[in-house]
Amino acid sequence: MIFFLLPLLAMFAESVYQPTKGWVVHRYLEFFRQRLSRTVYVRSLLMGFSVTFVALLIGYPAAMAVVSVKNDSLRSLLMTLLVFPLMTNPVARTFSWHAVLGREGLINNLLLTLKFTDSPVRLLYTRGAVFIGLLQLFLPLMVISLTSALENLPKDVPLAARSLGASAFNLFTRIYLPLTSEGIVTGCTLVFTGCITAYVTPAVLGGSRVLMLSTLLYQKASITLDWTMATVIAVIMFLSTVAVNTLSRAISTIGVKK
């Protein structure tokens, strides 16, 4: 606990007061006063939310499918395949997206052959590219969290609900959702935090045009050596993820109490 908290406190202290510079709280104001940092902040949060949302949307049915597989060896094979993207080198993985999203890449070739478009569409170095990259990167975390939550769900509960005449919709909203809320929150936390802090994916798939909090932080820390602003951004990133995660936890407990 100490090893976890001390660096955090040190970071926070550094962003507020520095022995050589005195109070530096005004740097927080400076961050939010700049139009660019605001844009970057909102962009990062929206990216985090949208990736998390879509990951949940795709991840839930995927996790249900994995759990429904009765054959043990088949199921462990599926799990291995799921974890596979997490085990490949992030730089290599991101660059392989270039081969898919490039103007002479897979998708554009398909679009051109099917005559959906006359000239290649720009897919790389857009927000869409960053979105897809992050989704592929973090979807496994969502599926894994949901799979373990669904596995812990007593098998007879859905059966009982069914036999008492619950519709599929009711079964999902009143049995599955509340009983797996813990897993949902965990999955969302992992995916959201991952999206906010990821560096390689936005740097390589978004480039300079799609500046995010993490790439802005890197710029401040490594290029202009403005460590105070870098710490301020780090604290803002940290507090934002904590706030979002606390919120999602609160929402899920309300759901359970009902």
Added chain:
Amino acid sequence: MRKFFVLLIALMVVFVLGVQKLNVSTWGFNLDLLDKNITKPFLEKYGIQIERELGNNSVRLSKLITQKDNPVIDVVHFADYFAMLAVKNGLLQPIDVSKLSNYKDIYDFAKDPIGGNYAIGYTVYSMGIVYRTDKIKRAITSWKDFWSKDVAGRISLPDITTTQGPVMMMHFNKIFAGNAYDPELKAAFQKVAELKKNVVTFYKTSSELINLFKMGEVWMAPVTRFSWGQFLETGLPLAWVVPEEGMLGFTNVLCIVKGAKNLDGAYKYIDFLISYEVQLAEAMDLVDSPVNVKVKVPPEIAEKLTYGEEHIKSLVFYDIKFIVENYDKWISKWNELIAQ
């Protein structure tokens, strides 16, 4: 037991004679070749063992800042911009060039590249234009060709946060407004804003750019000479252009840390690195282009280096101090322009 004594005596001899150590902060590239061309001969010649601390420019500069009161490093290798930042942070001491016997043999631009004798350039590289000769049928001759319609959407430029970015912007300002030293770089920013839609991406590393060339995404870009060899290895039909407005010149430099413990060793190391022997060995292994004018290399080596009278003569150098003074402002302006 005897073995133990032999070992003990050997240790004592080493302790008494003392193999001197020199702490050098540098990049982690080509370490095998550096050992062959520098570490081993340096130890043999002066009896000084080089200990390297590795990392990129900013990480190593950060370390110097934290060690300011009790420096560990004696000599540091930097790109010129980071050397200037180190000067600004009071981390370096001026070099007494009268102690360097090989100083007279290096190019003038390497003699005092950042001013105040705080650095010695030990290698040089150019940035010219590289383009696909199969896709662009006419000859590219000028930096202004990036604004031509026939290359629109197929070009890439270095990001302002790269070492080359701000220098390129100063060059653009020179080309379009006649003056490189405009603190606002008004003309350059205006021209890059015009170009923004036509740029595939503003690249940050040469490996990223090589990849974009390989995929056919980019046909033309400013390229650093030290990565030219890797571009040639792609097998693509490429040409290197020396633009009529000149190529950009960059030096990597050696500096002595303020309060260096082994000052004598530091001078020996710097003198050794700009010596004919080391400069030739490093050039032949394609590690670094020479600044020592006496070094002669065969054509097949020269074409991969920043080398030769014509090539060197076309280099344009700008004052790094001006960049350091205005860089924050330029980066914000760039972010506003590109990332909005």
